[in-house]
Amino acid sequence: MASATGPTGTSTRPNQGAGTRAGVGDSPLRPDGTLKVTGEFAYSSDMWHEDMLWGCTLRSPHAHAGIVSIDVSEALKQAGVHAVLTYDDLPAEMKNYGLEIQDTPVLAHGRVRHHGEPVALVAADHPETARRAAAKIRVEYEELPVVHDxxxxxxxxxxxxxxxxxDDHAPHVPHPNIVHRQPIVRGDVEAAAGRAEVIVTGEYEVGMQDQAFLGPESGLAVPAEDGGVDLYIATQWLHSDLRQIAPVLGLPEEKVRMTLSGVGGAFGGREDLSMQIHACLLALRTGKPVKIVYNRFESFFGHVHRHPATLWYEHGATRDGKLTHIRCRIVLDGGAYASASPAVVGNASSHAAGPYVVDDVEIEALALYTNNPPCGAMRGFGAVQACFAYEAQMDKLAAELDMDPVDFRQRNAMSRGSLMPTGQPVDSPAPVAELLRRVxxxxxxxxxxxxxxxxxxxxRALPGGLSNTTHGEGVVRGVGYAVGIKNVCFSEGFDDYSTARVRLQVAGGEPVALVHTAMAEVGQGGITVQAQIARTELGVTQVTIHPADTQVGSAGSTSASRQTYMTGGAVKHVCELVREKVLQRGRExxxxxxxxxxxxxxxxEGGKVVTDGGEVLxxxxxVLGEEAxxxxxxxxHRTTVPFDLETGQGFGHVQYSFAAHRAxxxxxxxxxxxxVVELACAQDVGKAMNPQAVVGQIHGGTTQGLGLAVMEEIVVDPAAKVRNPSFTDYLIPTIADTPTIPVDVLELADEHAPYGLRGAGEAPTLSSTPAVMAAVRAATGRALPRVPVRPEHIVQV
Known part of the structure; x- marks a missing residue:
């Protein structure tokens, strides 16, 4: 049997001091928390099967090349090898997959389009045997011209x-190497520019950031007696994986059964498939369980990254500090395959003006196909790149107008009822000016x-730290501010829903709730919130969270800050249905x-049926007896619509979240x-479902934004090859780099959302990066239009 101790399938009880039932608004201990901090938690890479094989992937050393021939004969001769697969061995007519556009081949056919693209698979009885066999596969390539910008x-x-x-996007783009293009046009920009008394422009660049999650890609595929396969996997979206996997295997979806295993973080990098199909193919071919675990080097090639971007902006304002217009062009590098690029383009364009009131806009955002590594979802999803540029522009305008940068932002801050560039009104609290005031x-x-x-x-407290590079000479302090806006949940008409199954029964004389969803727990604490909601709605103490799998309806992706809103909303809704059934039984x-x-x-309440006056009935x-x-x-959630492909107008987003930082x-x-000495944050979360977890999410998002500002970048050379695929050369913030992060949490309820909550995890990732850069500019006097900033940018003559 495949086995792993994960975050689900556990009974959760409130911790002491968390309130009477540790319900909504309390901060109960996470059921997976102790296991994780003690190192006992089992991740997907820890799974084991008594007779399993190990899978290995052969990857392309070239970014763009034709495949002339593949010779697997020497690999098959290797003792311990059970199977070697290439494109020609794929069992079904469907040989591509993809989130929105099925343009990604399971294994390369005819040519490779990026460095590290999978070409062949090996299954062997030992991981080192599999690696050695893969190295014996002979592939003849003919290099092709590289598209890199x-x-x-x-x-x-x-x-x-x-x-x-x-595909659906092709008719709306001017060149086949453009994945998607989204213009947004509102008002008369030419006339508005004529009224502007100050105009500033800027060109900006954002490097390619990696999600850098702790657990590399891994999973275990077990062939089943019915000809299907059971897949134990670390992912963000079980049902999306299922939808892509089954057709390539030539199986109906009911014969591909998926169970979530322990996930070591995601941040968007697990929305796309990595080794899922490969493990299933090898398991079905060999008739044995197959485990695949990427090492860290391979992980850099095995998942998508944040889109690098070049951005051009023009802002105009009157002398009294009111914005007149915005023009901008955002070019995102989507890499070799589409992934989530169309949706990222929509997000980048619709958030391109930031949380500011401006009536006249001309915005264009597009994503390119290149031979660079594929890029897709990452925390902030297109809004991060835009925020870096528009906040730099706001500082430029404030300087030209000789205004305080916070006062200038507050003067133009949107509020409830303000219109987005898409024409959509912001119909819930938008406390932009208040967040800036507080921070x-x-x-x-x-x-x-x-x-x-x-x-x-x-x-230790100086730049350079223990490297002892300075004793204070030439050290200058700077302070900078930024604020950002981010959508919550899926957008643009996507059928966004979540499914919940809830059972209430008596066990050992005590009522117990069982909550079953397909929500991927990737470290965000969703299982804790589900239990809090069940306790609040059903009045019980003991809640068991069923392991997430595909035996219940989809919960959507753990992304877009949506799971507390969507799966939390589903659990609340179904608990209400259960509660009414219980009360109806009691009436009978x-x-x-x-x-x-x-x-x-x-x-x-408390395992009893009571009146609103407190009388126990x-x-x-x-009431339940022996019957569940x-x-x-x-x-x-409420319906959204796609943005118009010519004007960009439309009610495209469900909800907006806001955060402000001072660096x-x-x-x-x-x-x-x-x-970075301090990164103070103020954020409106609507309702702090779990206050401790909310602050943790803000700390995490802030630190990820800090990484993008000063250190994190995948370096891709002009030949489109990755030069730093390791944590030795790809730097992420350690505890020594992480500053003090004081947090001020506002709770201004959104009446459209369950409990009034607002997604919390992404917004702080937006504003932390430009706040750090504003502070560095203040200390150095340099323009610094690129992140991450490097020493040579600061000291250049």
Whole structure:
């Protein structure tokens, strides 16, 4: 049997001091928390089967090349090898997959389009045997011209990376190497520009960021007696994986059974498939369980990354500080395959003006096909790139107008009722000015914290830290501000829903709720929130969360800050159905004995049925008896529509979230080293379902934005080859790099959302990056239009 101890299938009880039932608004302990901090938690890479094989992937060393021939004979001769598969061995007519556009081959056929593309698979009885066999596969390549930027993608004679592409996006783009294009036009920009008394322009660049999740891609496929396969996998979206996997295997979806295993973070990088199909193919071919675990080097090639971007902006304003217009063009590098690029384009364009009131806009966003690594979903999803540019522009305008940068932002801040560039009204609280006021009002950290008691320098607190590069010479402090806006949930007419199944029954004399969804717990704490909702709605103490799998309806992706909203909303809705069934049973059993049973104000509290006045009518155990009460249903948010492909107008987003940051940095202006001292944040979360978890999400998003500002970038050379696929060369913030992050949480309820909540995980990723960069600019006086900033950018003459 395949086995793993994961975050689900556990009984959750409230921790002491968390309230009477640890319901909504409390902060109960996470059931997976202790296991994770002690190292006992089992991730998907820890799974084991008694007779399993190990899978390995052969990847292309070239970014763009024709495949002349593949010879697997030597690999098959390797002792311990059970199977070697290439494109020609794929069992079904469907040989491609993809989130929106099925343009990604399971294994390369005819040519490879990016460095690290899968070419062949090996299954062997030991992981090292599989790797050695893969190295014996002989592939003859004929290198082709590389498309690596906009000029080479759209210039005259540019190679077409997907010739004959025929999909819903193709008629709306001017070149086949453009995945998707979204313009947004509102008002009269030419006339508005004529009224502008100050105009600033800027060109900006955002590097390719990796999700850098802790657990590399891994999973275990087990062939079944019915000819199907059971897949135990770390993913963000079980049912999306299923929809893509089954056709390639030539199996109906009911014969591909998927169960979520322990996930070590995701941040968008697990929305796309990695080794799922490969493990299933090898398991079905060999008739044995097959496990695949990527090492860290391979992981950099095995998942999508954040889209690198080039952005051009023009902002105009009157002398009294009111925005007149915005023009911008955002070019995202989507890499070799489409992934989520169409949706990222929609997000980048619709958020391109930021949380500001501006009536006249001309926006264009597009994503390119190139031979660079494929890019797709990552925390912030297109809004991150836009926020970096528009916040730099707001600082430029404030400087030209000789205005305080916070005052200038507040003067133009949107509020409830303001229109987005798409014409959509923001119909819930939009406290942009208040967030800026709060973050500015937080006490600043003390100056010169690096001075030791004896008057010397504590190098640990200086830029460069223990490298002992400076003792304070040339160190300048800077302060910067930024604010961002991010949508919540899926958008543009996507049928966004989540399914929940809830059972209430008596076990050991105590009522117990069983909650079953397909929500992927990737570290965000969703299973804790589900239990809190069940306790709140059903009045029970003990809640068991069933392992997430495809034996229940889809919960959608754990992305877009949507799971607490959507799956939380589904659990709330189904608990209400269960509660009504319980009360109806009670009316049938006891209603004749007490007139209060006929009222609509009955509650379930503490395992009892009580009136709204607190009178106990019966215990839940008496009402339920030996018979369980169960309900299952889908729950949807309000309808959205696709943006118009010519004007970009439309009610495209469900909800918006807002966060503001103030960064305090110290910069060694002689060496170009940056030390982030503090990143204060103010954020509106609508309702803090689990206050401790909300602050944790804000800390995590803030730190990821810090990484993009000062260190994180996948370096891709002009030949489209990745040069730093390891944590030795791809740097992420450690505890030594992470500053103090004070958080001020607002709770302004959105009446359209369950409990009034607002997605919390992504918004702080937006504003932390430009806030850090604003502070570095303040310390250095340099324009610094690119992230991540490097020492040579700061000290250049």
């Amino acid at each position: 906009e000029a080479s993608a759209l210039g005259e004679g540019a190679p077409l990376l997907h010739p004959g592409r025929d 500015k009002a937080m006490p600043l950290p003390m100056e010169a914290q690096w001075e030791s008691a004896d008057g010397g320098a504590d190098v 059993l006891f209603g004749t004995h007490h007139p209060a049973w006929a009222t609509a104000g009955l509650l379930l 019966a215990s839940l155990a008496d 009460v169960e309900a299952e249903d889908e729950w949807r 305090v940095v110290e910069v060694d202006t002689e060496l170009g080293l940056v030390k």
